[in-house]
Amino acid sequence: MNARFAIGKVAGALITLGFVLVFNFFLFRVVQTDPVATLFRGRNIPQERLDQLRAEFGLDKPLGGQFVDYLQQTAQLNLGLSYQSRQPVWNEIKSKIPATVALVGTSAVLSAVIGTALGVAAAWRRGTKTDYSITTSTMLFYSMPDFWLGMLLLVGGAIITGIFPVGGIIDAGSSRAGIGRLLDQAHHIALPALTLTLAYLGEYAIVARSSLLETMKEDYLVVARAKGLRDIKVRNRHALPNALLPVVTLSAINFGFVLSGAIAVETVFSWSGLGKATSDAIRGPDLPMLQGLFLLFSAAVILFNLIADLVYGRLDPRVRT
Amino acid sequence: MTEALVVVEDLHIHFGAARAVDGVNLAVMPGEVLALVGESGSGKTTLIRAIQGLTHPTSGKVLFEGKEADARHLPDVQMVFQDPTGALNPRRTVSEIVAEGLRIEKFKGNEAEAVSTALSRAGLRPPERFLRRFPHEISGGQRQRVVIAGAMVTEPRLLLADEPVASLDASIRGEILGLLRNLVDTTGLAVLVVTHDLGLAWNIADRVAVMYLGRIIEVGPTEELLDSPKHPYTKALLSVVPETRGMEQQILSGEIPDPKRIPSGCRFHPRCPVLQSGESERLGIAERCRGEDPAIISAAATREAACWAVKAIAVAG
Numbered sequence: 020m021n022a023r024f025a026i027g028k029v030a031g032a033l034i035t036l037g038f039v040l041v042f043n044f045f046l047f048r049v050v051q052t053d054p055v056a057t058l059f060r061g062r063n064i065p066q067e068r069l070d071q072l073r074a075e076f077g078l079d080k081p082l083g084g085q086f087v088d089y090l091q092q093t094a095q096l097n098l099g100l101s102y103q104s105r106q107p108v109w110n111e112i113k114s115k116i117p118a119t120v121a122l123v124g125t126s127a128v129l130s131a132v133i134g135t136a137l138g139v140a141a142a143w144r145r146g147t148k149t150d151y152s153i154t155t156s157t158m159l160f161y162s163m164p165d166f167w168l169g170m171l172l173l174v175g176g177a178i179i180t181g182i183f184p185v186g187g188i189i190d191a192g193s194s195r196a197g198i199g200r201l202l203d204q205a206h207h208i209a210l211p212a213l214t215l216t217l218a219y220l221g222e223y224a225i226v227a228r229s230s231l232l233e234t235m236k237e238d239y240l241v242v243a244r245a246k247g248l249r250d251i252k253v254r255n256r257h258a259l260p261n262a263l264l265p266v267v268t269l270s271a272i273n274f275g276f277v278l279s280g281a282i283a284v285e286t287v288f289s290w291s292g293l294g295k296a297t298s299d300a301i302r303g304p305d306l307p308m309l310q311g312l313f314l315l316f317s318a319a320v321i322l323f324n325l326i327a328d329l330v331y332g333r334l335d336p337r338v339r340t
Numbered sequence: 341m342t343e344a345l346v347v348v349e350d351l352h353i354h355f356g357a358a359r360a361v362d363g364v365n366l367a368v369m370p371g372e373v374l375a376l377v378g379e380s381g382s383g384k385t386t387l388i389r390a391i392q393g394l395t396h397p398t399s400g401k402v403l404f405e406g407k408e409a410d411a412r413h414l415p416d417v418q419m420v421f422q423d424p425t426g427a428l429n430p431r432r433t434v435s436e437i438v439a440e441g442l443r444i445e446k447f448k449g450n451e452a453e454a455v456s457t458a459l460s461r462a463g464l465r466p467p468e469r470f471l472r473r474f475p476h477e478i479s480g481g482q483r484q485r486v487v488i489a490g491a492m493v494t495e496p497r498l499l500l501a502d503e504p505v506a507s508l509d510a511s512i513r514g515e516i517l518g519l520l521r522n523l524v525d526t527t528g529l530a531v532l533v534v535t536h537d538l539g540l541a542w543n544i545a546d547r548v549a550v551m552y553l554g555r556i557i558e559v560g561p562t563e564e565l566l567d568s569p570k571h572p573y574t575k576a577l578l579s580v581v582p583e584t585r586g587m588e589q590q591i592l593s594g595e596i597p598d599p600k601r602i603p604s605g606c607r608f609h610p611r612c613p614v615l616q617s618g619e620s621e622r623l624g625i626a627e628r629c630r631g632e633d634p635a636i637i638s639a640a641a642t643r644e645a646a647c648w649a650v651k652a653i654a655v656a657g
Binding site: 257335 | 394415418419421423440441494
């Protein structure tokens with residue numbers, strides 16, 4: 020790969036991250052002039068205690084001083100103290116990452132693989148019943164709000180039939196370990212993962228389908244066929260590799276959102292991941308927590324966009340220059 | 341007379357109600373360049389796709405050296421397309437593209453050498469400069485040369501060229517045509533070139549066949565046909581070529597008809613200037629023009645026009 024291309028992309032990503040850092044700080048300062056007052060609104064707390072809290076959170080300094088502190092702390096991965104739990108934000112976030120990555124990561128991979136396969140199948144059988152049923156069903160799920168789809172599955176799969184648990188990551192009070200624990204988790208993850216997979220299938224199916232149809236019009240497929248290459252090989256060697264380029268970009272972008280969790284679906288299934296942490300922090304509002312979460316989300320999106328750019332450069336010689 | 345390389349016998353290709361090719365006889369001789377001329381929608385492309393075996397005939401036959409198209413050795417016939425950019429897979433390098441034909445036919449010899457030879461014969465010299473390039477890194481004219489190298493690498497007997505220079509700059513057209521002509525003269529290759537441009541036919545073709553609405557309506561050696569066209573359609577086409585000064589311009593009325601509704605009688609009669617000017621009345625053939633289909637030109641014909649007026653004049657003269 021062209022080194023200048025790669026360096027340019029990395030530099031672009033770092034600059035974007037820098038903007039996010041600055042923006043992240045001022046965004047919450049604009050929204051909230053005095054977080055401590057809001058946090059203890061309606062409660063009778065002596066002024067000294069409020070002042071003490073402000074000092075604890077570093078809110079007594081002028082804005083410029085706060086900003087410098089913020090930059091220094093962030094550079095050391097110190098994201099401050101959560102207003103709600105009084106624990107370091109980074110520890111709070113760290114403890115939720117595995118749950119979210121398990122749930123959203125699983126569904127991101129499943130929807131990418133299944134959705135792309137469905138889209139490819141639809142394109143090859145364009146205009147047939149297979150095509151219509153794939154397109155209609157995936158679009159149906161895609162256009163449903165994911166929390167609503169989640170509620171439907173929750174009602175059907177947990178409340179009425181009782182096959183799956185209504186929420187949580189493991190059975191309350193369960194002390195199983197090893198395989199048993201893993202099975203328990205799989206049992207819990209099934210419904211939320213199904214919800215998210217169904218919700219994002221459509222995106223992949225529609226992108227893969229239209230991209231493949233577009234590619235199938237290309238003359239180089241006719242050339243290969245004219246040279247005697249069998250149809251199935253023409254598809255696998257010429258059509259698919261070119262048609263799946265947009266799917267690569269799409270998956271990379273979606274994987275960037277894996278860490279952001281799924282705020283609505285995690286809430287519906289009481290899945291204690293980053294998405295649920297976000298909605299809890301908003302309710303506070305727990306500014307350091309939100310600030311930390313936003314920073315993590317942005318960094319993940321930027322990182323995966325960078326990966327997409329670099330991978331794309333490998334796959335498509337046209338963008339390398 | 342030498343044996344024809346390709347013989348097309350009474351070929352019909354219908355797409356639903358549309359008769360894209362509607363009774364064509366044609367022979368291509370080894371080592372000749374035959375230009376297939378006509379407006380868009382006349383069925384030229386469908387005809388060559390059928391010769392390549394990409395489109396199945398509704399009825400009739402395509403024989404390659406006397407054998408049915410399905411049975412022939414595929415690499416003997418190769419194609420060159422109008423748009424070289426679309427004809428090249430953007431993710432393959434030039435050497436992969438050129439080698440593809442060899443890989444499909446499971447070539448036993450030295451692949452790298454064959455690819456380099458094909459590239460230099462297509463005028464890409466030195467070939468090493470092009471092997472590792474991608475299509476977007478070379479010019480349009482060079483891309484068409486890559487397409488030609490990819491076609492020539494299997495040493496075909498027949499090259500089917502569909503508007504090979506229509507998408508190229510005027511300055512490059514001559515070079516590409518010169519290259520094709522040169523390949524014919526040095527290797528004994530036969531070329532069937534489809535074009536809507538009579539000037540191009542003039543430049544490289546030995547023979548010209550004019551196609552109108554799914555049928556060949558006039559055929560003959562290039563000079564003869566272009567110097568003294570007989571069919572009123574050929575005359576009209578020629579009159580608007582800039583090179584033929586002195587000829588009175590004849591703009592045909594109307595569009596080429598829908599191949600789903602081919603006119604009765606002579607398929608050209610609704611637009612025919614001979615009929616419109618009353619000439620047919622005078623010759624006493626106006627009814628025939630409107631009601632009777634002129635006979636299909638045979639593959640063996642050296643000079644013929646499917647036109648009642650031409651026949652009437654020949655009989656009278």
